Amino acid sequence: MKRTIRDLKNIEGKRILLRCDFNVPLDNYGDILDDSRIVAALPTISYLLEKGAKLVVCSHLGRPTGYDKYLSLFPVAVYLMKRFPNRVKFCNKVVGQEAEKAVSILKNGEILVLENLRFDEGEEQNSPEFVSKLAKLADVYVDDAFGVAHRKHASNYGIALKLPSAIGFLIEKELSVFDKAFSNPAHPFVAIFGGAKVSDKLNLIDNVMDKADSIIIGGGMAYTFLKAQGHEIGDSILSADQIENAKRILQTAKEKNVKILLPIDHVALIKNKDRAVCVTELQKGMAGLDIGNKTIKMFSSEIANSKQIIWNGPLGKYEDPRFKKGTMKIAKAVAKSEAYSVVGGGDSVSAINSCGVAKNINHLSTGGGASLKLMEGKVLPAIEVIDTL
């Protein structure tokens, strides 16, 4: 069992380095367009403040190479200042003397927000020097950045090997949801997979095969499976090197009595006319970019009859309004069902949010890559190194 912040004793007056995932979208004015990642970290922040910790909060934002004023964490500090009036300070350095000085004058129950971790190249390189500098800022390390838990960076991996450590409430919740969904699923258990590449989802399908009753496959990856079954897929996206894997999966599903549902009609782009049409049979010159109405109906009825759903990946090229209907309809079907629903992956989560049905989903994961790894049954490196009880 990983140590959680509830297990930390004598927090009052302790310097706690809290790694959050504040990788929020900002507009050109530095306004936060979606605060859900900050909101998700608030229970941990509030708890540690109430216990009288001196909280040093750090995060990455975007993918800077060196300092970039448009990727400063200052807007996040301002957000927290409004949430916790007179308790929040901002340090425009990540580590070093200025950060150490700012930490040294921090009072119990106050927060110091450090500048974007990725302004220092030592962060992503997990450099021992950068880890040591971070370690100087705290007595205890708390990880609540689920979104980067599949990475081995200085602020979530290196530091956990250096300081006494624990996980925050957000990571605790993410772990328990995926653990429950996979170790003790409610049946019928339907897994829905979409997205572009089969290779990215192979491990996922293999892991789910022993647990799910049916697997819905849509999006670009469905075409490799349809090709494996001998269907004409026209100019749809194909992972030719995965056809044999697709055949193996179809065969294993048959042997294990797991139902695999593939699209039976498509919204296709006629390439030389740049026109979208709904067809049951694809032909040369046509690329299937969304599931058709009959498929939506078939997938939705499977979803409606389930008791547990996990979903990762869009059912079509949903960024293009002509090909978003399938993904949106499936988002609504998942929300409408009474099943226990877990949605992971940036595209599927944003589809749920844009349909306005987030409140009807049991768990929307805050980590795309990290949730994918958990669904694959893998251990997350940044969590593996956290102290156990």
Ligand code: AMP
């Ligand atoms: P992934 O990162 O593998 O989950 O893939 C997500 C991407 O898959 C999105 O950008 C979608 O536009 C794309 N996608 C989904 N369905 C299709 C499709 N039928 N053809 C091409 N791209 C697709």
